[in-house]
Amino acid sequence: MNPITTDDRPVLPEDALATFASAVGQAVAALFPQAPPPVVEFEAPRRAEFGDFATNAALRLAKTARRAPQEVAAAVVAQLDATRPELRELFSEIVPTAGFINLRLAPAMWQASVAQMLRAGDRFGESARNGKRVSLEFGSANPTGPLVVVQGRTCSVGETLADAMRFSGYDVFVEWIINDAGGQLETLGRSLYARYRQLAEPAFPFPEDGYPGDYLTPIAQRLRAADGDRWFDAEESAWLPYFSDYGRDALVAEQRRTVERFGVRFDLWQSEKELHDSGKVKAGLQQLIDGGFTYERDGALFFKATAFGDDKDRVLIRGDGRPTYLAADVAYHYEKLQRADRVIDILGPDHHGYIGRLQGLADALGYPGRLDVLIAQQIALMRGSEQVSMSKRAGRIVTLDDIIDEVGVDAARFFFVMLAPESPLTFDLALAKEQSNDNPVYYVQYGHARIASVLKNASGEDLDLARAADTLGALCFPSELALARRLAELPHVVQNVVDQLAPHRLARYARDVASDFHQFYAECKILTDDREQRIARLGLCIATQTVLARVLALLGVSAPTSM
């Protein structure tokens, strides 16, 4: 069997690596018969001079082989040269160094890789449906005010994660929970009522614990336009439910508008109140009770959270018979765990005390290891060197809409997702709206626009040939090959983002792709007189543009063709 040409399909980088790995296995079996079959994994070396890939198989083998890693690596390479000389067609370099074996792929591998991207078009990097269902919850806010900065972050992180998962073949269901049960809705109703009365009577007292800020006033105006003054003399018991519901509906509608404007779509807006009304809360609790994970004390029902590593047991039903928020979460998570293979909650920084009990719940409900809770850390807003105050009590709320108004969706989405979610974020509004090279968003978008500009200057005939992808043999310059290698990383980056719940790696990858493109652009003139070279480089440009557009789309950022 000749492992290099098994069929007509060109050999791709991953084929070459697989061939190499099995060859190493054979070489090791011949050289060190007493050693177990080697684990041959490849990593990207830190330094370009070490080639495209490296394997540490020799380092791992050193112990059982009782030889120094350098010797093992050298012996393996010598054995490969003796028995598998054809490997030299796949790799331009196979070098034992300090225990590693460094590999550089022959240019033809990268040419084939680019050709494959061109044939795949904008489906490059996409995985087939894998039949796995994921439930992703994020954003969720109290329906008592506008969305604020932290929801910007959880939405950016969540939506990018959702899109990345869809792209890797998952069936993703995105959900938002409306916390519309409990006392806060009444507070909202009273606050809204006060604003309503103040329209006619400015001195009407505002509740002590009411929601400050003036965002309720326009809602009160709409209510008054519809209902007139007919609630002025009503009893509280009559107007309170009405004003609470009216306020909730109005605010949820506003939140939805904001979120959609931010490029995020939810499949479900789950009302907490509905969970209670439909009896789902009761059913969820019963599941816990039947499992023996609860007990009663002082007239209250407790969840044995400590049995799952939480600090203390948690109240599900208060002494007065009213359920807590956690009771609703039992029901909601029970439902999500039943219908999804993987459940992910993305919560704000004030919730990390909550991880333990949620995970305990998942265990108790019979789905251990199925729930991930991701905490997005807090955000400090700056404008240049000046801190932006976000005091809620003082009514100086900085809303997500304010942010979008000031810096635009593109910059906001990118900045919120740029850092690891668990890392606190300093968001500089001045930098985010700056249209300069200090701004990472523009750096990436510029790459995309620059390609569009070059493609516009090319002839249609050249572009057709480039898209056909069978004349890429001219790609051989270091910056061309480095760019091709970077583009080939896309599927792995997406996979990693999904596995590690680390969407910020997409932002970094976007910059890496743009950077490699800019270097290529500086080193290689694309529209040269050499026809074959021109077409090959146009092909590389098209593939790069596809990858940039894909990554920007996953990040929720537009990919402009001019700027």
Next chain:
RNA sequence: GCGCCCGUAGCGUAGCUGGAUAACGCGCGGCCCUCCGAAGGCUGAGAUCGGGGGUUCGAAUCCCUCCGGGCGCACCA
């Protein structure tokens, strides 16, 4: 007090299930447009990876401990 997160160059950060001389951006010093978009490229200086132990052939990465900073510790949601 307990729990979670963070501590990497002047600043902001990345370092994926441990691997080679610790990477990127900003800032600071040089250089590059008679050529496809200079919103770009090249290059220099700058790091005891918070401290100390441990595991390992090998630790920024894993374990322990201490020190800083943030947040959370409700029969609120």
